[in-house]
Amino acid sequence: MNIDKAFAALNNPIRRQILVWLKDRANFPPALPEHADLDGVCVAHIQEKAALSQSTISNYMGLLKDAGLVLSARHGQWTFYRRNEAAIAELMKQLSAEILCE
Amino acid sequence: MNIDKAFAALNNPIRRQILVWLKDRANFPPALPEHADLDGVCVAHIQEKAALSQSTISNYMGLLKDAGLVLSARHGQWTFYRRNEAAIAELMKQLSAEILCE
């Protein structure tokens, strides 16, 4: 969890929105039957929701992942992204403790 | 409190450091006797601590102020900046509730 990269990744309303969307799988189109038991959302679904180009979303997810805010798992041709709740909680704790607290 | 501007302002390690420094007046050189009873820290002291140019610090403080993270008060030739604890607490609450919470 790199706080510099985290702030950079969060400094964009769509990337923040993606993090919010990822809180609930129901925010995306239904998964393919063969993916029903997998965690996370594929890039194409995120792209469709965000209405930006494939390369932009791939880049965004890379930034979020590099910052530690999401985790990815490859299954076949698909990469599934999900929130990294532990890292997000740690970030909140750090913000709360070091920077933004009174 | 504009969350976009807040993230933009926080997306810089020196600006975050300034917010931390502002938690304690003792992080800066002692105030002039005639300013002893005033809240906040003048630009020159912040500049000295951050070791960046006067115009850069003035710009930084403007960004922090525009984001609502600090408040300013002019006293004579000096502008004193201090944390806006209410806005900072509100930001934390919003982050916690909307974006970063599980």
Add this chain to the structure above:
DNA sequence: GAGGTAAATCGAAATATGTCGATTTATGAA
């Protein structure tokens, strides 16, 4: 192996940010 699909990477152009020194504005003191 050939063809198709998902995602990552590349290269480029437009826009934004960081940072400075110089200038201007505001204020106070002589």
Add this chain to the structure above:
DNA sequence: TTCATAAATCGACATATTTCGATTTACCTC
């Protein structure tokens, strides 16, 4: 009114970010 000081604004240049379409890579199926 003149001078000095603090801070804001201006103009410029370097660097970083945004975003795209095109290409490449990875993987699956036939």
